[in-house]
Amino acid sequence: LGEGRRDSIQRMDWQDLQTCVSACEACNLSGTRTQTVFGVGDPHADWLIVGEAPGAEEDRKGEPFVGQAGKLLDNMLAAIQLKRGDNVYIANVLKCRPPQNRDPHGEEVLQCDPFLKRQVELIQPKLILALGKFAAQSLLETDATIASLRGKLHRYQGVPVIVTYHPAYLLRNLPDKAKAWQDLCFAVRTMQDLQS
Numbered sequence: 138l139g140e141g142r143r144d145s146i147q148r149m150d151w152q153d154l155q156t157c158v159s160a161c162e163a164c165n166l167s168g169t170r171t172q173t174v175f176g177v178g179d180p181h182a183d184w185l186i187v188g189e190a191p192g193a194e195e196d197r198k199g200e201p202f203v204g205q206a207g208k209l210l211d212n213m214l215a216a217i218q219l220k221r222g223d224n225v226y227i228a229n230v231l232k233c234r235p236p237q238n239r240d241p242h243g244e245e246v247l248q249c250d251p252f253l254k255r256q257v258e259l260i261q262p263k264l265i266l267a268l269g270k271f272a273a274q275s276l277l278e279t280d281a282t283i284a285s286l287r288g289k290l291h292r293y294q295g296v297p298v299i300v301t302y303h304p305a306y307l308l309r310n311l312p313d314k315a316k317a318w319q320d321l322c323f324a325v326r327t328m329q330d331l332q333s
């Protein structure tokens with residue numbers, strides 16, 4: 138990855154960053170996406186929710202988490218008195234949909250990573266909630282399991298990170314919803330501590 142590209146992304150304001158993402162052709166996903174999915178919500182939010190990558194619906198609509206998993210995410214947020222766009226920003230590690238929703242490749246993450254990094258710098262969230270194994274492992278640069286990452290406070294670019302299950306996983310593994318609820322409560326307590 139060109140250091141020049143990384144440096145120039147690190148200097149962009151929000152508008153330039155959005156423009157840069159929408160025109161990005163740094164990896165092969167630009168050839169198969171319908172459109173990029175930058176993120177949605179309040180760019181000054183205290184909460185940043187990070188998922189994996191757009192799926193089919195997101196690719197069509199240009200907004201993260203608008204499919205089935207997104208409905209569950211909205212319910213999870215509602216359970217802790219949050220809603221999309223209100224003190225919450227939602228983004229993904231990858232801004233383009235991998236074909237057939239396959240797992241992102243290392244090269245794709247490498248190219249896309251500077252965008253999320255800059256989003257975090259500009260948003261300056263108080264807390265990041267990483268959804269699922271992929272987001273957690275790429276933010277925290279680890280191959281540890283969700284089970285071992287849950288319930289602890291991690292950091293990404295100095296910002297506290299809490300890890301929980303991906304809503305798409307929860308839709309297939311309903312009993313783990315109880316653990317996700319514990320994670321959300323942990324996140325709320327942590328936010329309260331950070332604000333006090």
Ligand code: URA
Pocket residue numbers: 188189190191192195200201202203204206207229305
């Ligand atoms: N899954 C994700 O990780 N992100 C989305 O935007 C949609 C589904």
